[in-house]
Amino acid sequence: MNRVALQMLAGDRAKYLAILFGLTCAALLVTQEAAIFLGYMTRTYSFIDDTRAADVWVMNPEMEFTDDAKRMPDTALLRARGVAGVEWAEPMYKGVLNIRMSNGHEQACSIIGVDDATLAGGPPQMVEGKAEDLRGDDSVIVDQAEANTRFARTSADGKTKIPLKLGDTLEVNDHRVRVVGFCRITRPFFWQPVVYSTYTEALTLAPAQRRMLTFVVVKAKPGADLNALCARLRDATGQAAYTSHDFRKLTAIYVVKQTGIAINFGIVVLLGLVIGTAIAGQTFYGFTLENLKYFGMLKAMGASDRRLLGMILLQAVVAGMLGYGLGVGGAAVFGKLINGTGLSFFLPWQLLVFSGGCVVIACLVPALLSARKVQRLEPAVVFKG
Amino acid sequence: MTLAELKTPIVRSHREAAVRCRGLTKVYGSGAGTVTALRGVDLDVHTDELLMLVGPSGCGKTTLISVIAGILDQNEGECHVFGDDFRHMTPTEKTRKRGERIGFVFQAFNLLPTLTAAENVAIPLLLNSVRRSEAIGRAREMLARVGLADRTKSLPAQMSGGQQQRVAIARALIHGPKLIVCDEPTSALDHETGHKVMELLRDVALGEGRALVIVTHDARIFEFADRIARMDDGRIVKVVNDASHL
8 A cells, every 4th residue: 555655646746746845945945054054153163173283272261252362371371281181282372463465455364373383273284385484584374265365466457366475475563474375274254364373473463462372272192081181271270271172162152142143044944944844734735635535435445544644654754755855965966066165064964864854844744634634534425425 | 138137146146134234323413413314224235136225315325325334333223244243343343344345336436546447446455465466466357357458557537437437346346345335336427338337236246145235316227226225314215126116
């Protein structure tokens, strides 16, 4: 009878396609919008991802996200180095400074100053030049994507864009710096172009403040319990200490709270689910109602309620699986197409499970409502002409 | 084969009671909206007999065959079908027995539109857990018996009303039921096709100890009945052997 159920479903082409369309829409919208949202969320902590060497981050307890540059006393670095379980601990400066280009334009940039000796937390992937070149006087490494866009200058005739090149000079707070390399970084959520320098250079470039240290980047000894290490670092420094995982979470939660981005995407996801479910549900329910006399006939001819429920659920599950496949496939194709563009897209397996769950709801709810109708059906209905 | 030839052996074999109803009462609704559809119906249907239930609309014919077929429970009285009383069975048992013992032919044919003739005919076997390949094979043989050997792969929409009713008859017979219940089997058909369908029912459905109960308004087919029971206001008011005596 399973085949009969599927023939009943696929035989009514218009309704079948409408059910598939609804479920595909639900799966596509839920998956795509949630993947874009997750993509944006991963970008909020791209800086942490790019600083792969760090296991633990020591920072001002009032810091709420990666770019919330609040300072700590330099003593925090020395205290951190003395904590049991610390392999090494290095200073890092992070702050926003205005950079003046050769054509006079200014651009606010995120300056990351890494330890001069170890370059811990330095550029994640060099495209041109060497990270070690940062150790030279007045040297910076620039995000390559920005070298071709916001750092590019227009030609004298104003017709072409000339990208920033190795050896070009920039000006920060009346200090001249030279571009010694270009790196590739994970696209950030925050908008300032990223420029790497040494910690010492960053302190020179930044306006003087009593406290300049933004982070202490800590590498834990092999096998160390990171949460316990964080607790010891907090005790020793009087500052906050987070594992990279917790720092990611802190940043993502802050962005979610402050921007309302989750609510906006959540509404779209919910709308996609509701609209898709409504289309699929209404069509499926209508399909069952139209076939009520046949279900009644089957019931009269000896089909048990359980068997009829099985047939309806099978129809729903098959439609759901096809709709899910098409929707998730469509979302994956979308993700592939936007790969390399400015748009974000992150499709982890957990999201596939989530959208699968949504599709299950979208097809099971109408299926169960339909099944209830069929279960209540008096088989005597078959004699009503 | 003439009608007389068709009827002769059947009249001779009226012996065993296939259906035995005594004092059947069926009431729908409650309170002020109560409708009494059956008022103490007594009726016997014998094996190898074609009994027609006739009467005006709303007289209780459909309710009576629904009770006989085990798809409605009576409020009072007894109805034994080949010795079994559906009212004393669990719903599961009732469903199973119905699937095994009773064949249905409906006014509107009720063929699943997306299934071929053979697939439609195979449904009762599939419901009785026969393997699909075997069920389809037997359905083809049954379609050949009703003269539709060449239409096994046709969809209902590709067949005439008469052909569809033949498919429905094949479906009602395929699992070897002991009782066939037909609801207005010819009312959607023209006179000639209706006659052919009735000839087929007598020829193919009767015999092997089976009984047929046909609800009809169609006086043109009364001649095919072994007996005709006339109903009115929930009662059997007359049972005759010949339509002219109604």
